[in-house]
Amino acid sequence: MRFSHLHEISKICRQESKTISTLMIEEQSRETDTPAQDVISQMTDYYEVMKEAVRRGQTENTVSRSGLTGGDGKRVADYLRSGETCSGDASALAMAYALSVSEVNASMGRIVATPTAGSCGVIPGVFISAQERFGWSDEHMVRGLFAAGAIGYVIANNSFISGAEGGCQAEIGSAIGMAAGAMVELRGGTPEQAVHAVGLALKNTLGLICDPVAGLVEIPCIVRNGLGAVTALAAADMALAGVRSAIPSDEVIDVMLEVGSAMPVKHRETAKGGLAQTPTGRRMTESLAGSRKAEAGAGDKS
Numbered sequence: 001m002r003f004s005h006l007h008e009i010s011k012i013c014r015q016e017s018k019t020i021s022t023l024m025i026e027e028q029s030r031e032t033d034t035p036a037q038d039v040i041s042q043m044t045d046y047y048e049v050m051k052e053a054v055r056r057g058q059t060e061n062t063v064s065r066s067g068l069t070g071g072d073g074k075r076v077a078d079y080l081r082s083g084e085t086c087s088g089d090a091s092a093l094a095m096a097y098a099l100s101v102s103e104v105n106a107s108m109g110r111i112v113a114t115p116t117a118g119s120c121g122v123i124p125g126v127f128i129s130a131q132e133r134f135g136w137s138d139e140h141m142v143r144g145l146f147a148a149g150a151i152g153y154v155i156a157n158n159s160f161i162s163g164a165e166g167g168c169q170a171e172i173g174s175a176i177g178m179a180a181g182a183m184v185e186l187r188g189g190t191p192e193q194a195v196h197a198v199g200l201a202l203k204n205t206l207g208l209i210c211d212p213v214a215g216l217v218e219i220p221c222i223v224r225n226g227l228g229a230v231t232a233l234a235a236a237d238m239a240l241a242g243v244r245s246a247i248p249s250d251e252v253i254d255v256m257l258e259v260g261s262a263m264p265v266k267h268r269e270t271a272k273g274g275l276a277q278t279p280t281g282r283r284m285t286e287s288l289a290g291s292r293k294a295e296a297g298a299g300d301k302s
Helices: 006-016 020-032 036-059 072-081 089-106 122-134 138-158 168-186 191-203 221-240 249-262 279-301
Strands: none
Touching (some): 006 020, 020 138, 020 168, 036 072, 036 089, 036 122, 036 138, 072 089, 089 122, 122 138, 122 221, 138 168, 168 191, 168 221, 168 249
16 A cells, blocks of 8 residues: 555645545555456445345344344334434434444354454444435545545554454444445545544543453444444544544554554453453353253263
């Protein structure tokens, strides 16, 4: 790639009068020696998977195999239809869709890791709800995914996108930053504004630990996807309004690396700390362990 930092993306786009998505499509095509149209076609397929995950999460049973989660995406959508939301229709719809996609993941459905399975709901939640609100074409949304991909590329190569390495700030945080920056571009903002949106988003998730109950990507992961979608919209609005990240976004990414590296191992996807080790979290874990032993015993007898 011709860039390794966000400020380089902004500079190239400014000098060459390009959007982030156009730059990323060109770079991806060159790096993989693949025609640009084929690169776009592959991303279009990914977007179809995202839309299907939202549809399934809103219309089908998404109770996970553990029985711990499922149906919250539908609950928020129903609440939205009541017309009494606190956060507004746009936020509630993005939240509902993000929850739905994450629940499809937990119920062993097909999703796109954006950038990971644990953070798979944020970008689809933001993108598909926005497409419905603004009437954007699939082509427009796919270009937005390339903008998100460019941002994710920078984060992954300068910090973390894995909860096991850097905590949930690396998974949910990265997804929020990717969605926020891409949303700015989708709304017609400048590459510079998109870069500021990333910094604004990431600053709000610094230090977020990864503490999955029973080691499953369910509690609190799914709820964090829903709230992450709302944060992404807020960061995009700030940037579009002219709010700037006082700390340059690349430096925020560097801090994410610093904080993640210093984070105790028990707070990095081991389920040995945080919410996973609350009294309720431990009871859930013990209950699941007991159920698995019972199932294994029944299997042995048969």
